[in-house]
Amino acid sequence: MPSFLRLAIAATIFAAALVSAVPVTSSSTSPFLQKRSGPAPVIYRCTVPGTIAITFDDGPFLYTNGLLDILKSRAVKATFFFNGNTYGRIEDFAASVKRAYQEGHQVASHTWDHKDLPSLSPSEALAEMTMLEDAFRKIIGVRPTYMRPPFGSVSAPVLEMLGQRNYTAVMWDMDTQDWAHPDDFNASYQLYEALFNKTEELGQPGHIVLQHEVNQVTALQVAPMAIDLALVSGYKVVTVGECLGDPKSNWYTV
Numbered sequence: 595m596p597s598f599l600r601l602a603i604a605a606t607i608f609a610a611a612l613v614s615a616v617p618v619t620s621s622s623t624s625p626f627l628q629k630r631s632g633p634a635p636v637i638y639r640c641t642v643p644g645t646i647a648i649t650f651d652d653g654p655f656l657y658t659n660g661l662l663d664i665l666k667s668r669a670v671k672a673t674f675f676f677n678g679n680t681y682g683r684i685e686d687f688a689a690s691v692k693r694a695y696q697e698g699h700q701v702a703s704h705t706w707d708h709k710d711l712p713s714l715s716p717s718e719a720l721a722e723m724t725m726l727e728d729a730f731r732k733i734i735g736v737r738p739t740y741m742r743p744p745f746g747s748v749s750a751p752v753l754e755m756l757g758q759r760n761y762t763a764v765m766w767d768m769d770t771q772d773w774a775h776p777d778d779f780n781a782s783y784q785l786y787e788a789l790f791n792k793t794e795e796l797g798q799p800g801h802i803v804l805q806h807e808v809n810q811v812t813a814l815q816v817a818p819m820a821i822d823l824a825l826v827s828g829y830k831v832v833t834v835g836e837c838l839g840d841p842k843s844n845w846y847t848v
């Protein structure tokens with residue numbers, strides 16, 4: 595082989611090595627994200643004592659705006675795990691998504707159409723994330739770094755894929771089970787009452803509560819009562835990011 599050709603091949607291999615050493619994602623602006631590698635962290639509860647992160651899944655839908663009015667009237671922030679196309683199509687509710695983001699709530703991913711990620715092929719699971727990322731970029735200009743796996747279902751390959759995309763997977767430690775009793779206000783509300791009755795809980799790491807904004811009773815009846823009770827009981831009603839002490843600049847990337 596002529597020496598110039600050997601040199602050219604060597605240079606190409608060197609250049610390829612350089613390229614592969616550069617992080618795949620473009621989210622290197624955040625130090626928190628930069629240090630991430632390996633599978634996505636999985637979070638079950640808050641770390642900041644006295645906080646409660648109320649989370650709403652499966653929207654955007656018919657009640658998102660009403661729920662945002664309720665949150666605004668109480669000056670508290672919540673976390674929305676939005677889908678791209680489950681109950682509603684995200685394009686049809688773009689104004690609600692944008693409003694949630696602009697009003698300081700944490701906007702996060704719940705995948706494109708709520709499939710069980712471990713049951714999908716790697717490319718299908720990836721598409722569940724990237725399709726919604728594209729939709730978020732169109733609506734709010736960024737995409738979230740927090741996500742909730744549908745059904746709380748993950749696998750090692752899914753967490754690896756999520757980690758490569760700088761996601762944190764958010765589970766919960768309190769489940770209102772509102773999907774199982776959609777019209778039963780008391781069944782959901784009693785869970786909050788039981789928590790807030792235990793005053794010693796205030797000094798403990800806070801809680802992440804799972805519920806579904808596509809349920810009208812949850813969004814428009816349970817949410818305001820639960821928030822009022824949380825505030826009276828001395829809790830800080832915050833987003834998941836805040837309840838983990840993670841600065842807002844880490845909640846989104848390009």
Ligand SMILES: [Zn+2]
Pocket residue numbers: 651652704708744745
């Ligand atoms: Zn869901």
